[in-house]
Amino acid sequence: MSNPTKNFSSIPVIDLSLSADPEKKPQFLSQLQDALINVGFLYLKNTDSIVEDRVVDEVKAYLPKFFGLPQEEKDKIVMENSPHFMGYNRLGSELTKGKTDLREQFDFATPHTSRWKVGDPEYYNVWGPSQYPDEQALPGFHKTLETYLAQMWALVKELIQLVAEALGLPRDGFSRFFDTDERMQCFGKLVRYPTVGGNNSASQGVGPHFDQGFLTILLQASDHPGLQVQNLAGEWIDAPPVPGTFVVNFGRGLEFVTGGTVRATCHQVISPPDTFNTPRYSVPFFQSIDMHAKLSDPHYKLELPDETLRLRDERGKLVDTDGGLRTSPPTQFAAHDAVNFTEFATEPSGQVVLIGRIKSHPNVGAKHYPKLFGRLFHGGIPTEFQNGVKVQ
Numbered sequence: 001m002s003n004p005t006k007n008f009s010s011i012p013v014i015d016l017s018l019s020a021d022p023e024k025k026p027q028f029l030s031q032l033q034d035a036l037i038n039v040g041f042l043y044l045k046n047t048d049s050i051v052e053d054r055v056v057d058e059v060k061a062y063l064p065k066f067f068g069l070p071q072e073e074k075d076k077i078v079m080e081n082s083p084h085f086m087g088y089n090r091l092g093s094e095l096t097k098g099k100t101d102l103r104e105q106f107d108f109a110t111p112h113t114s115r116w117k118v119g120d121p122e123y124y125n126v127w128g129p130s131q132y133p134d135e136q137a138l139p140g141f142h143k144t145l146e147t148y149l150a151q152m153w154a155l156v157k158e159l160i161q162l163v164a165e166a167l168g169l170p171r172d173g174f175s176r177f178f179d180t181d182e183r184m185q186c187f188g189k190l191v192r193y194p195t196v197g198g199n200n201s202a203s204q205g206v207g208p209h210f211d212q213g214f215l216t217i218l219l220q221a222s223d224h225p226g227l228q229v230q231n232l233a234g235e236w237i238d239a240p241p242v243p244g245t246f247v248v249n250f251g252r253g254l255e256f257v258t259g260g261t262v263r264a265t266c267h268q269v270i271s272p273p274d275t276f277n278t279p280r281y282s283v284p285f286f287q288s289i290d291m292h293a294k295l296s297d298p299h300y301k302l303e304l305p306d307e308t309l310r311l312r313d314e315r316g317k318l319v320d321t322d323g324g325l326r327t328s329p330p331t332q333f334a335a336h337d338a339v340n341f342t343e344f345a346t347e348p349s350g351q352v353v354l355i356g357r358i359k360s361h362p363n364v365g366a367k368h369y370p371k372l373f374g375r376l377f378h379g380g381i382p383t384e385f386q387n388g389v390k391v392q
């Protein structure tokens with residue numbers, strides 16, 4: 001029997017409000033289960049009981065204002081100054097699969113004080129304070145982004161419990177992967193993708209990649225298409241903005257702990273063509289897991305019910321659809337290799353995050369984690385890395 005969603009050609013839209021209605025919850029869970037196993041992506045609507053529309057609108061309004069700040073104002077808070085990979089990156093300051101991403105971005109996280117001290121593993125230092133522009137330069141920005149992060153965090157906490165139920169686990173089935181709020185940090189990005197001319201080959205907004213942790217919640221903050229996700233046959237399927245929704249997708253950590261039941265789906269962004277007068281904006285939010293959790297330890301093994309495993313087997317194995325993206329080796333990283341988080345098989349999750357961050361932001365790695373950087377990039381900063389190509 002073939003599954004109707006296999007090789008999907010569009011992304012399902014799921015209504016969160018159904019989960020609060022005992023009669024409709026089974027329908028919600030079955031839709032979520034299908035998206036988890038067969039698609040790896042969904043649009044979530046009716047989230048306003050957790051994430052206020054007012055806050056989303058405020059974040060959207062700040063995007064052009066933040067990126068429109070004078071360059072020297074943004075350069076005061078560059079990521080290169082932060083061992084926590086927080087702050088601003090000019091265009092071209094990020095590599096994905098060995099190519100420069102044509103996006104300008106600002107990484108910011110839930111409030112946290114680094115607990116790293118001399119002698120601790122380096123990855124303890126991945127979590128730490130954000131860098132914000134001066135309050136006078138952008139009044140209210142800092143507070144709005146922290147409110148948004150707090151509401152996103154509340155949404156991922158609710159969602160991960162629904163994911164557990166949809167997989168046939170108890171509602172708190174994933175609680176062992178999280179520490180207390182004070183000892184955790186989640187982060188987001190404000191992203192601006194400039195338009196490119198028709199014949200410009202440099203149209204990689206962000207190259208093909210997987211996300212890392214459990215859940216990603218993405219706000220497509222302008223009307224532009226460009227986000228594409230890969231189906232099981234390896235075809236690129238458009239995921240255009242759907243008003244009133246967030247895009248939810250699943251990371252390699254969740255795929256790992258569910259033994260490949262949940263699909264981490266490869267995705268990319270094509271730069272908007274210059275027929276648009278404005279850049280594309282988006283705001284991804286990444287749910288972290290306890291940085292000490294070594295997912296390969298027996299303690300983290302999940303017992304999924306046979307019925308769920310049967311659906312996984314019906315879907316089939318998750319094969320490599322994009323030249324080494326899923327399976328390239330975890331060490332001896334070359335610039336053209338994918339950031340694919342295969343290290344979950346051997347390393348604590350914090351180390352996996354650190355390796356991924358260094359691969360994406362080699363200049364930050366070279367400055368703050370020179371030894372690990374040297375092990376990952378034998379030839380130093382790759383020539384593909386063009387920090388600060390001209391902002392259009």
Ligand SMILES: O=C(O)CCC(=O)C(=O)O
Pocket residue numbers: 189191206211218220227267268269282283284
């Ligand atoms: O901007 C988008 O739509 C997607 C961004 C993304 O996939 C990422 O930052 O991981």
Ligand SMILES: [Fe+2]
Pocket residue numbers: 209210211267
């Ligand atoms: Fe992503």
